[in-house]
Amino acid sequence: MRRLISGMIGLSMLLGGCATTSQENISRLDLIKKRNELICGVSGKIPGFSFMGSDGSYQGLDVDICKAFAAAFLGDASKVQYRPLTAAERFTAIKTGEIDLLSRNTTFTLSRDSSAGNGLSFAPVVFHDGQGLMVKRESQITNIKGLANKSICVGSGTTTEQNINDAFESQSLPYQPIKYQDLNQVVAGYLQGRCSAMTSDRSQLAAARSGFKNPEDHIILDDVLSKEPLAPASDGRDFLLADAMRWVIFSLISAEEQGITKANILEKVKFATDNPQLKPLRRFLGIEGDLGEKIGLGNDFVVKVISSTGNYGEIYNRHLGSNSEVPIPRGLNNLYTNGGVHIAPPFN
Amino acid sequence: MSKKLTYQIVVLFLLAILLSILINNLSINLSRSGLQLSFSWLLRPASFALAENPLPYSPSDTYAWALFMGWLNSLKVILSSLILATFIGVFIGIVRTVGNSVLGFLAAIYITLIRQTPLLLQLMFWYFVAFLGLKDSIFMPIKGMISISNKGIEFLGLSLSSEFSALLFGLSVFTGAYIAEVVRGGILSVSRGQWEAFRSLGFSEINGLFKIIIPQALPAIIPGLTSQYLNLAKNSTLAIAVGYSDIYAINDTVINQTGRTIESFIILLSSFFLLNLLISNLMEVINKITLNSKKI
């Protein structure tokens, strides 16, 4: 018997010892390629960015960004598995490896980016937003001071929650936050008069308002409570994946700068192949050089991305353009040449 | 070496292996993603506001204090629903056992509707449809005494938010349906002879029910009641669906702000063990009191 017990102790020590040494450092990018599928965390409940259409598929700007990543990593924009996540669970989902990357209206902030904070890594901003407040026209409220002592509907677990707190606190205005789990509940609370105002990113306010029965009865206040640069994010320790993501987003913007669209991409490829003197274009499209390989992708990754999702402007117009269901003026989200802030570094 | 001892050692060994593998994986995963276990963040300022705080609270208070507010909010809604649910349950239970046939029929409809639909859906209904559906119209049966609107209930100076009220009614009406069955079972467990006895003594139905039957039914009712109360406490975590800041909802916010998933989860579990202990001890005391009064 004694021998049995000592044997057991020895065996368990062995097991424990083995397991602690099995640290490893493979990039998520390899894992994605091996799996041949990208797992992309989205909200699933934000009109214009990611929501479920009547055919059951996800649509929106955030969803198209996922597709662009899949096209770049795997050569096939349809190889994405979408994981609808609540605001509260999104970062844990990255940390635990539940998802490969997050494309879910996530604000780029210092503490989220730092390794001492949430330890994420952010790709370039895909949508410049700002937090705003929406009130009913009949309430005659025109600025944030008018909301003193009023209740405000807010989504919980978001930077929105902190921003509204900072905004009111800095002006010593008391208020009452009513916190809901997701945007459609915030909208319901606001529409039913539980709160005098609802706060969210201005894009979301506009998106929500477009679905109201009488959109003109609601106004979005001019106060902008915060900058909300929304960007895809991944695990901060995985530099390879972060690099790849960064340049996929830049390729979308660069393509728009160069007038390369889903419709003309093949034409452009042919044009570049026939004209060896067009060095920058040839490098961009992967006909020459090894830019793609440097970030762990195929050299023609730009072609794959643009031919499946189109450039940044096309994605924007599809979901947020004036003919879409959720029209939001481009404003800051235009190219730098058109008065916006989107700019892509050189592909050299 | 007896067989029994061997079995137990094998079980212990398997369990130890399983635990050590799990804990080992956890520590690897934690060190890999830089999530060391620590509770020191609890003392940092929470910097989020709360809509309801039973004790003074401001966003510059600590996370620990914010979580404590959540716990108190949970306790508040649990205790008040517990009382309301008991009234509803006892009333419906009695109506189903004795009483007007129309009322009995209504009670049966109430029970099937409540018991055959998910509580989560009911809570959303209470909040988004019943309370928020009032829009800005204020429903005021007696002037100055009670007013109900989408902002909540004002009753003699006591003001309850609509989130709290929705949760209170949702939980009470739900638990009441289960308590009603417990009460009915208890009343039916008292022998028919007792009814005939008090009738022959000239008691009225209601009087006899409360003075003769219910006291005898109590020992059969209390254990069932206790487990319903514990269920109610557990179900109160669905507060998150109607925007009420209970312990689970605040934990959710804290996790999102700090990324301290495991620590927060441990805090959540311990607060529940505490709540459970509180309720079951309370019921134990009540049980003893009823048993003692019965002896006398």
Place this chain on the structure above:
Amino acid sequence: MIKFTRNIKRTLSINLFNGLLTLAILLIIGLGFIFTLNWLIFSANWKVVTLNLPLYAFGSFPVDQRWRPALWIISLLSLSVITLIGPNRKWLRKSLPLAWIATLPLGIYLLSGGLGLPMVMSRHWGGLSLTILLTECSLLFALPLGIFLALGRQSELPLVKTLSSIYIDSMRAVPLIAVLFFGQLLIPLFLPIGVEIDRVWRAIFAFTLFVSAYIAEDIRGGLQAIPNTQIEAAATLGLNQFQITHFILIPQALRIALPALTNQAIGLFQNTSLMAILGLIELLGIGRSLLANPEFIGRYIEVYIWLASVYWLFCTFMAVLARHLEKRLAIQKTNI
């Protein structure tokens, strides 16, 4: 004589009061009915339901493959009907439990594909078919686990007894949503690097952990209700401990615990809705997702009423099935 008139008076007054009460109640019901009918017909907009029926049933399952979850649900329903009718042929009756168990692998096969069917990832599972899958899987896994835990709690081995008790009691002390939260967010932390469990399966795992503790207590109640003489009689026939447990104790405990077990099943079906909070797109989750579609913003009363009726219908159906089973399998107490 005086007593007689007094009695008459009392009866009359009771009847009068009763009558008035009844009238008042009927009036209120009538008003409520007219109001509701008015809303249902004139104010409600049922497009959010009628346009999305396939979504409620199958989630985002590929359109050309929707026959698969449909086939599964139909086979489950027809099996329920067969069970309700109660075939008289003995071999058919004996194979019913087996058929029920077989629906589970059938369901998983139909949903996930393989072996000739195109694969469908679990992210596409949703709606009612996901709700049913969560319920059935968790139940079928929790039942044996619950039986083991109940036996463990009755065990003569102090260690096994203590461990089972600790597990059961602590699982019953925590809210379901905390267990599900554990399943969705913490389980990955306990797995080796590179090993992933699909989130649907993690949800099933969490439900199984939770429900098995409740099932264990119900079965323990059943075990305790079996008179000791049954064990004596079996021991007298020379059956060993395992055979007694297998042939005598478990079948009887299951029959005694059947009402409680069916209540657990119905409760579980309802509780799968909590996964909507944790990000699975089951029946309630579909409703919530659709409410974010700009086309349907604000239509939540219709969605909630629709979902409530679906849940109610299924739960009532389950309850009817359960009562029927109880009646057929009931043990006449007088003869134990």
Place this chain on the structure above:
Amino acid sequence: MEHIVSAKNLSKSYTKGLYALDNISLQVDEGKVLVVMGPSGSGKSTLIRTFNGLEAFDAGELNILGIRIDASHDERRIRQIRKRVGMVFQQFNLFPHLSILENIVLAPVQVQKRLQTEAEEHAMYLLAQMGIATHANKYPSQLSGGEQQRVAIARALALKPELLLFDEPTSALDPERVNEVLDVMRNLAKQGMTMIVVTHEVGFAKEVGDQVLFLDSGKVIETSTPNVFFSNARHERSRKFLNQIENK
């Protein structure tokens, strides 16, 4: 020849000083029927239950079918005994969730590893002997008490036991049902089955019993042939007991 049952100085007490069995010795030979009588609480049930290990005892030793057990209550030996000794209870103790046939077939198939078909054939034969073959597919709750007790006897016989124990087999039956069970037992005795029967049925004891053992307060008061015991009991207490049951 060896005795089928032989008990030597069996003692058992539940609380100190109060004996359920007090220094009991007895023998039963093959083919004999021992009737155990005594007032309620005298230890009859305890005694018969020690013979197949349902009750342990504190001192003394037992030899059943050549298997020796003592106060240590060795479970392996007890299982050996149980495989060869049948028992019929006052409350029948049929398994309510199994049909009559399944009740009888369970032990032969599971314990003796006999073939299902063979066991069923044998069960049907036994049921026919008991006159209840038509009930084979019914459940215990659908049968009368007398019928259930006959099933219980068939269940015990299915294991082809070398000794049958009866613990007040007719006490729970309606008076008009008692004989249908006693008839079965008479037949068994005629076929040479060794039996120990705890009963109050005087007629049965007189007719079938080879010996009557009278027990009071855990002590053997007397052991006599039925003729002697019922007409000319040696002890005062025995006579008092007989008077009481005759006056009932």
